[in-house]
Amino acid sequence: MxxxxxxxxxxxxxxxxxxxxxxxxxxxxxxxxxxxxxxxxxxxxxxxxxxxxxxxxxxxxxxxxxxxxxxxxxxxxxxxxxxxxxxxxxxLKVLSFPEYIYEASKNKKRLVIAGSHGKTSMTAMVMHVLQDVERDFDYMVGARINGFDEQVKLSDAPIIVIEGDEYLTSPLDPRPKFFHYKHDIVTVSGIAWDHYNVFPTIENYISQFELLADSSAKGSTLIYCQEDDLATKVIGGKERPGVTAIPYKAHDHVVKNGVTYLKLPNDEIKIEIFGYHNMQNLSGAQALLKQIGVTDEQFYKAIATFSGAGKRMEILGKNEASTIYTDFAHAPSKLLATTSAVKHQFPNRFLVACLELHTFSSLNKDFIEQYKNTFNDPDEAIIFINPEAVKQKGLEVLTEEDLRTAFNRKDIILFNDSAKLNEHLMQHNWTNKNLILMSSGNFGGLNLQALKQHIL
Missing domain, CATH: 3.40.50.720 (NAD(P)-binding Rossmann-like Domain)
Incomplete structure (x- = not known):
């Protein structure tokens, strides 16, 4: 020691x-x-x-x-x-995870990235750019990020980038984690009801973000996506003395032959990520970084090499005819953003999308109607439910008819057995087809590597 x-x-x-x-x-x-x-x-x-x-x-x-x-x-x-x-x-002194992060960073400039969706991706973008411009910084992020060994770094750096989760702090503290970080700058990517087991009404969920914004100290900055109605209403629609509010929207871009380019006044820049929601995340990251002195020139140079965060439209494998993506996409807004992004990027490829309902919210009959019209973009929509996960959560098993009604899609295919799901996917001819596997679980132990080898 x-x-x-x-x-x-x-x-x-x-x-x-x-x-x-x-x-x-x-x-x-x-x-x-x-x-x-x-x-x-x-x-x-x-x-x-x-x-x-x-x-x-x-x-x-x-x-x-x-x-x-x-x-x-x-x-x-x-x-x-x-x-x-x-x-x-x-x-003994007992600290929750976010309380400890604050204690370790209270003398730093704290950059917090919050929102119902996109916060991990935006946090990863900010980290990638800061690393590229050789700024010394600490971080806490909820996923594996290329170029970073761990998900947490604490040092003598003057700033820290924190992914601000709205889920509960600890069994002793039912407040969202993001309250504890006491932000200097906070970005809210969007607000869409989630965590039904914790926030049983949408009003209760929305109020957490309003309280977050209201907790801003004088001299702090709120950055929000102006294309998100709730974020605009909650963050931008209220005057907070001494607090600066900055809106952003999706960056201008164009898709050519399955590749996305950022449109600049006199140029176009090829980037590795895609999807309208990611273009919003990119603009949110740029707006935040501007507040700490990162120039547009530095930002565009760095963001061109950003390839995404782990399991956020992550490429499991690809060839000339097919690409397989993995993504968490466990909430309605995330499902819609992910599937529409892939379909828009490859409009001429047949899209098979497989969603595992794994969280308490997504498996709950009282919440499932929030998924209405969020699964319309795939050409084939598959849902997997592990009966064991339903049993562990003490919930009623959803039927195929329940799902077809809730999602407002009559051709949804339901699997409760990973072997049968695997057999179904293996029978596809994958020429000119893409596959998205979306889950915060593991599809009942589905062997993704074997599936990848078969498809590619």
Whole structure:
């Protein structure tokens, strides 16, 4: 341990972002321990490689003692977690993930990127540009980004880029994570109802973003997408003394032979990403970066080489006749943006889109009607539901007729068995066809690499 090192224990260390913070702090010289009741990849392998993977799965109150400086509590843990109860009994300091990020960055300029959709992609764009212009910065992002080893970096850098999630902070704090970061600049990409299990009404969900904007300190900046009605109403439609509001819209662009070009006053620039929503994200990133001195010339040079964030229209594989994409797209607005982007980019290719309904919201009969007309662009629309996921969430199984009514599409195909889904996809002739696989799960264990080899 180094001179200023601390003893830190992570409750739910295996989380998708928690493990990255644990690795970051261990590399900085802190003594890090942790527990979790189950470990998934890639966090399991990364923790093992860093010497942080616990010997056994499960919670162990004996790991909590008065020698700890503090505990970091993950959202996955419950309020009655034995390690949390022991920490509270000992009077130890307990911080949620966002609370710790703020504590580590309160002397930095905090750039927060929020919104119901697009925040990971926009955060990745900002990080990519800052790296290209050789600006020193810290970051916290919810996905794997090309050119960055981890999802969290904390150092002596003067600024930090933070993906601001609206989901709950911890089992002890039901507020959205983004409240804790106390932004200097915040960008809101758009507002579309999500997380039905936490925000049971759309009004409740929208109010979180209004509270975020209202929490802006004097001298701070709000940046919002003016093409999003709710973002415009909530962020731009209210005067906040001492706070600057800056709107943005999709960057002018043109698609030629499956390639997108940004249109400039006297030039066109070829870029690797595509889709109208990504053109909005790009403009949002540019508007934010302008606030910290990145010029348009620097921005365009850097953004030309940006290839996207992990599982955000990520190319799994391609040949001259087909491209396979993977994407989270687990909410209605994300589904619509992803499918329309691919269809617009390749209008002459048949599009097969497969969506796994995996989240509590998407599997809920009371929410599913929010998907109306969001799955119209694909030529073939497939939905996969893992019965085990429905059972674990205590929900009623949706039928094919339920889905066809909710999505307002009569030819939706439903699969509940990954083997049958795989067989169906294998039977396709993939000449001049694209495939999108959209899920925050894993399609019941579908072997994507084998599927890719067959298609390509």
């Amino acid at each position: 180094t001179k200023n090192s601390q003893r830190i224990h992570f409750i739910a260390i295996g989380g998708s972002i928690m493990h990255s913070l644990a690795i970051c702090l261990a590399k900085a010289g802190h003594h890090v321990s942790g527990s979790d009741d189950h470990f998934h990849e890639p966090s399991k392998s990364k923790l093992k490689e860093s010497g942080l993977l616990p010997e056994n799965e499960g919670w162990d109150a004996s790991k909590i003692n008065s020698d700890l400086d503090f505990v970091i509590l993950g959202m996955h843990a419950k309020a009655n977690n034995p390690e949390l109860l022991k920490a509270q009994e000992l009077g």
